[in-house]
Amino acid sequence: xxxxxxxxxxxxxxxxxxxxxxxxxxxxxxxxxxxxxxxxxxxxxxxxxxxxxxxxxxxxxxxxxxxxxxxxxxxxxxxxxxxxxxxxxxxxxxxxxxxxxxxxxxxxxxxxxxxxxxxxxxxxxxxxxxxxxxxxxxxxxxxxxxxxxxxxxxxxxxxxxxxxxxxxxxxxxxxxxxxxxxxxxxxxxxxxxxxxxxxxxxxxxxxxxxxxxxxxxxxxxxxxxxxxxxxxxxxxxxxxxxxxxxxxxxxxxxxxxxxxxxxxxxxxxxxxxxxxxxxxxxxxxxxxxxxxxxxxxxxxxxxxxxxxxxxxxxxxxxxxxxxxxxxxxxxxxxxxxxxxxxxxxxxxxxxxxxxxxxxxxxxxxxxxxxxxxxxxxxxxxxxxxxxxxxxxxxxxxxxx
DNA sequence: AGGTATTCACATGAAACTATTCTCTGAGTTAGG
DNA sequence: TAACTCAGAGAATAGTTTCATGTGAATACCTGT
Numbered sequence: 001x002x003x004x005x006x007x008x009x010x011x012x013x014x015x016x017x018x019x020x021x022x023x024x025x026x027x028x029x030x031x032x033x034x035x036x037x038x039x040x041x042x043x044x045x046x047x048x049x050x051x052x053x054x055x056x057x058x059x060x061x062x063x064x065x066x067x068x069x070x071x072x073x074x075x076x077x078x079x080x081x082x083x084x085x086x087x088x089x090x091x092x093x094x095x096x097x098x099x100x101x102x103x104x105x106x107x108x109x110x111x112x113x114x115x116x117x118x119x120x121x122x123x124x125x126x127x128x129x130x131x132x133x134x135x136x137x138x139x140x141x142x143x144x145x146x147x148x149x150x151x152x153x154x155x156x157x158x159x160x161x162x163x164x165x166x167x168x169x170x171x172x173x174x175x176x177x178x179x180x181x182x183x184x185x186x187x188x189x190x191x192x193x194x195x196x197x198x199x200x201x202x203x204x205x206x207x208x209x210x211x212x213x214x215x216x217x218x219x220x221x222x223x224x225x226x227x228x229x230x231x232x233x234x235x236x237x238x239x240x241x242x243x244x245x246x247x248x249x250x251x252x253x254x255x256x257x258x259x260x261x262x263x264x265x266x267x268x269x270x271x272x273x274x275x276x277x278x279x280x281x282x283x284x285x286x287x288x289x290x291x292x293x294x295x296x297x298x299x300x301x302x303x304x305x306x307x308x309x310x311x312x313x314x315x316x317x318x319x320x321x322x323x324x325x326x327x328x329x330x331x332x333x334x335x336x337x338x339x340x341x342x343x344x345x346x347x348x349x350x351x352x353x354x355x356x357x358x359x360x361x362x363x364x365x366x367x368x369x370x371x372x373x374x375x376x377x378x379x380x381x382x383x384x385x386x387x388x389x390x391x392x393x394x395x396x397x398x399x400x
Numbered sequence: 401a402g403g404t405a406t407t408c409a410c411a412t413g414a415a416a417c418t419a420t421t422c423t424c425t426g427a428g429t430t431a432g433g
Numbered sequence: 434t435a436a437c438t439c440a441g442a443g444a445a446t447a448g449t450t451t452c453a454t455g456t457g458a459a460t461a462c463c464t465g466t
Contacts, residue, residue, distance in 0.1 A: 109445060126445045127423030303448090326409065345450060350411065366411065370459025373409025 017233070018271045018278065024231040025264035027257050030076060035226060036219045037069050040210055044077045047208050048183075051092045051147040052085055056174065056181040059205045063191050064212025067255030070187050073212075074151055078185075081149070091146035095119070099158035106158060108166040112137050115150070134169065138176055145179045155186040156193040164201050171204045214254030220246035223256055224263055232267065237278050241266065244283045262286050295382055298359050299390050304397070305344055308335060309352055310361070311394045314387060317380045325353065325376040339398065353378065 023029050034041065048057045064070045078094040085092035095118050097105045105114040112133045113123045119140040123133060141148060150170065152158070158166065173182050186205060194202060215223065224242045245266070249259030265286035270278040302310065312332040316323045329346050336343035344352075353376065357364045363379040382390055 107446075124423060126421060127443080129444060132444095305448095324409095325411085344448095346410080347412090347451085348449060351449095366456090368457035368459085369409080370457075371406090371408060371461085372459075373407085374456060374458090375410055 017276065018236050018267050019231060020233050021230050022264065022267070024227050025260045025267075027071075027260070029227075030072065031227065031230075033226075034069065034073060034076060035223050036215060037073050037212075040069075040073050040212060041077055043210050044073065044185075045081070047210075048077065048081055048149065048185075051081065051149065051183070052088065052090055054090065054145070054147060054181075056147065057149070057183045058207035059171070059184045060186070060208045060210065061194075061206050062185065062187045062210050062212065063193075064189070065214055065253050065255065066189055067249070067253075067257035067259075068212040068214055069256060070212050071153055074153075074185060074187060078149055078151060091144065092149065093146055094149045094151065096151040096153065098153040100154040106161060108162050108169075109133055111152075111158065111166060116140055138173065141173070141180045141182065142177045143179075146181075148180055148182045149185060150182060151185045151187065153187045154189065156188040156190040159193065159196060164197050167201045167205060168198060171201055215250075215256055216254060217243075217246050217250035220249055220254060220256060220259050224259055227260060228263065231264075232278070236267075236270075236276065238280060240280050241278050241283055244280050248283070248287055258290075262290065265289060291383065292386060295361065295386050295390065296393065298361065299393055300397075302397075304341075306352055306355070307394050307397045308332065308339075308341065309349060310356070311335065311391070311398065313356075313362070313378065313380065314391055314394070323378045323380075325350065325378065328353075328378065339400070350376075 024031070044060065044062075047060055050057045062070050062074060075096060078096070082092055082094045095115055097111060097114055097118070099105050099111060103110070105111045109126075109130050112130075113125070116123050116133065116136050119137075121136060121140055123136060155167075167184075167186075170182070170184060184205060191211075194206065197205070221242055224245055228237060228242060242263070245259050245262045248262055249255050252258055262283065263286075266282040267278050269285050269289070270282045273282075275282070299307075299310065309328075309332055312335050313323065313328055315335075316328055316331050329349055332349060333343045353362065353364060356362045361380070361382055363381045365377045365379075366374065367377050368374045380387070
């Protein structure tokens with residue numbers, strides 16, 4: 001017991017040398033003031049404020065790439081709204097759901113069930129018909145006179161997976177309810193997402209639109225500095241560290257989340273090294289680490305068939321730079337036969353390749369070779385220095 | 401030469417199928433009165 | 434008779450197959466000069 005306390009004490013005192021409040025660098029943290037989003041904040045607040053008079057606000061669509069502050073701004077505004085309404089004795093209630101969360105809210109059934117859960121009723125994860133879930137949901141909503149604001153984060157994922165039926169139902173809920181009213185704030189990374197929607201849904205859901213532009217390097221620097229003031233002890237950041245983080249992130253469409261993470265990891269590396277300062281060198285290391293982990297973790301998590309496919313892909317890539325889907329499929333089938341596993345169809349492999357593309361492991365380009373058909377040109381986008389490590393992981397995963 | 405048609409080798413889309421996980425229901429069984 | 438058990442029916446879901454349709458441009462095939 002005694003010794004453990006010492007260990008913990010040592011850890012505590014050590015960890016405070018660099019950080020004073022590491023939380024401030026995570027996406028959970030809501031800063032006191034949100035920089036460079038004044039316009040968006042007022043726009044959203046104006047759109048939603050009719051709720052304070054118990055009128056249903058317009059539905060809103062919010063677009064912007066990842067790390068542009070969509071979620072932050074939305075939750076900020078909605079929290080303020082909820083608090084204000086509570087003070088004034090009005091019944092505005094905000095329900096936030098992230099539609100991407102696997103096994104939580106990524107299908108029609110699960111989304112509605114998770115909303116019910118937020119309203120205080122637990123429903124089974126499966127087994128009930130969907131209409132039953134809706135019935136529960138309506139019942140819960142209509143208990144009292146209220147304005148509900150549903151925030152559906154990463155709504156594009158939901159639609160991609162399950163179609164827009166859910167949205168259609170949600171848009172219509174107001175006609176089913178007697179006391180309560182519901183308006184929807186949809187947040188999406190994908191601007192083209194609109195085109196996949198049914199026109200009825202679109203016209204109702206897209207009543208208002210707010211677009212979040214990416215941050216530029218200067219804005220990122222300011223955001224980082226502000227957070228760093230809270231997160232780090234004074235004077236531990238070397239000149240140029242923040243600029244460097246901002247520059248790395250600006251290269252990636254101005255993703256503030258990434259910039260913050262980079263800064264945090266740089267700090268952690270410095271800390272582990274026992275350094276008293278975070279140096280620019282640490283940022284480079286952090287960037288390397290992030291890139292590496294992005295690849296390695298993804299590869300590890302792949303199911304068997306995907307691993308086989310990826311392995312075949314690396315092998316083909318060794319032989320020649322340009323890999324075409326047809327050749328890859330042959331290679332893959334051969335390899336499956338070799339290790340005695342039933343190969344998937346070409347159709348499925350095609351989808352898996354698309355998934356790899358989304359994960360950033362490869363780069364697909366559909367090209368036409370005229371008379372010689374149409375195919376996909378596949379480029380491995382795993383950095384050279386990681387390919388070997390990836391291969392090793394795959395070999396272990398496949399038992400060879 | 402210039403224009404149209406064909407053709408290849410896949411891509412892409414939609415639907416259906418399989419296996420798994422979960423709930424609900426109701427018949428049959430058991431234990432207690 | 435009330436409580437319990439357990440099989441079977443019905444749902445949702447992930448992962449896949451089957452069937453159908455789409456596609457871009459190099460080549461083949463015309464046509465008229």
